[in-house]
Amino acid sequence: MISRFLRTAAAALLIAPLAPLSLPAQGLFSPAIQIDEMVITNYEINQRVAFLGVLRAPGNPQELAREQLIEDRLKLRAAREMGITVTPEQIAEGMEEFAGRANLTAEQLIAELSNLGVAAETFRDFVQAGLAWREVVRTRFAGSAQASEAEIDRALGAAGGGSSVRVLLAEIIMPAPPPEAEAVMARAQRIARTTSEAEFAAAARQYSATATARSGGKLPWQQIEDLPPVLRPLVLALSPGEVTDPLAIPNAVALFQLRAIEETEFARPSYAAVEYAAYYMTGGRSAETLAQAAAIEARIDTCDDLYGVAKGQPEEVLDRTTLPPEQLPADIALELSKLDAGETSTALTRAGGQTLVLLMLCGRTPAVEEAPDREAVATGLRNRRIGSLSESYLEQLRADARIMELN
Template sequence: MRMVLAARVLTALAITVVTALAAPVRAANPYAPAFTVNSSVVTEYDIDQRMKLLDALGANGDLRKTAIQQLTEDRVKLQAAKAIGITLPEGAIQSGIEEFATNRGLTADDVTEVLQVRGIDQQTMNDFVQSGLMWREVLGSRFRARAMPTDADLDQAMALQAKRPREMLYMAEIALPFAERSEAETVTLANQIYAQVSRGASFADLAQQYSRSGTAEQGGALPPVSASQLPSDFRSQVLLLRPGQTTRPMPISGGLALIKLLSIKQEPPDAKAVDTPEARDQLRKQLFSERIANFGQGYLQELLGDALIVQK
């Protein structure tokens, strides 16, 4: 019995030693596999690059956890597209980057500038955009007919919209243009300001000191805006905040900005909103986007549930 126990202890000790020795080797090799998704490899370098991209876009929370989740989802999205023979035409990724930039109020050149400043490979951005474009095609192929709203759906939605209170966002900004400092110095300053805000420093005071927007004198306070009027990617980022929270430094045209969500208020419906062909077309696109996103989330969970994910 003692010999068995001793053997177990020695085995456990050997495993501990091997693990301890292997850990530095893996850390020293950024291209070491971190995990596989249906045999598709995700490396430590992939994770590090996605974390940098998330940080550059102002993401909050555990960036490594989010990066791993996104990379896992990207792999199954690409595999689903491959399974039904979807390919992207030439120039689609660049068009996708331009669309991504527009949705954030940026230009493609702004995106390139941010990638260079943050040490993010262009391929990392290309992969990020590619998975989104391929997934869009997958969802369109599977769910377009079911997601498209009918005229009756639009009539009902227009009637509800005329009665629904508007969700108004009250925000403040600190805008830091690259032109005033070098890009690297601007990134450093933005991160320092974010750290101060996170420790409880006054956002309004920092805005008055550092922001180069016309709102600086008012502590960065912006005019209230309807959530539906914000660029889609920017809106989703801000709505992840609770009132009083601030985004990480995020790219804006020609620089970086920190956005603080001050409050969200419900205000009376817009009396000027009328049932016009333009309004119906906009609402049709909105309903279609919401529906296909819901279908897509359910389908993605199915794919993840069936996926073989192996940690290395």
């Protein structure tokens, strides 16, 4: 069975801006970027954009594709200069491991990618660069990233301190059914450039499909831990007034503006699982279907009540699911982060906008807190230090290289 990871890929590809694919055939394989003696072609950029669409990577896929390909060239050159090679067997294992995250074999994933216009070589090159860089980092920094006993003690002490961050956001969720996907993404990219709360609020009132549209998209204070994992680093990278790059979600595009951020003295408990129910209604966001949804919302208090609503209908109209927070689909996670148990949302659609999703949060299961493990803390400190060193090294490689945009 093809996983949810790939069932949403087609929608993501439709939303991702693929303008460069209109290049004439003779220019498709022309150099687009030169890094010293190395080049990146238009074809490689188009392929990486498509691959990022399948992965539903956050951010502007055109910019991200260029950045990743430049970094891949620098990573592979650093590996060659250190005498590091990645064998075909290692690449094959890496492809299997990556595909396994979507409960697929590499062969199955390659077949699905091919159906979506992504060549097997694009997947292979992506994995090869990652494996080569991992060996570069391990060889160069593993010996200098050990944590001292004093650092581990401090980290263990901080683990019980109970501090966190909360953020004040505004949102815009714009429906983007396939025929309108390209135009909606272009509009989202224009809105993303604003730093004015008033302009963002006006756009939310005009375009957003969520219940917050009337208030200019304004959300209440939220703990950073309550946001979907894909959104947390994007929000933390913003300054007040700035807007995230457009996020492609099924049949919609999402934008978030940071209005304020502050540290709190108490960290909300983490959750091991989130249970929700989704009732699917034909008719999309038509006035009639939204009115039917409002009538249902008025007479249900818990997820169990939805069984009575769905009685006598096909089994697939009601989906009740329990998942770890990190496995929630991005759009569902965004909506659930705003809800308490028993509350509902009608912001989402499926089937190209033709099916309205009445989403209800059933409940959240708190994670069992265990005493911090000293070895796990040491490993975390070591990995964090290696990550920081590797980022600095990559920045140095980029600064030392002569990079030219050719088109």
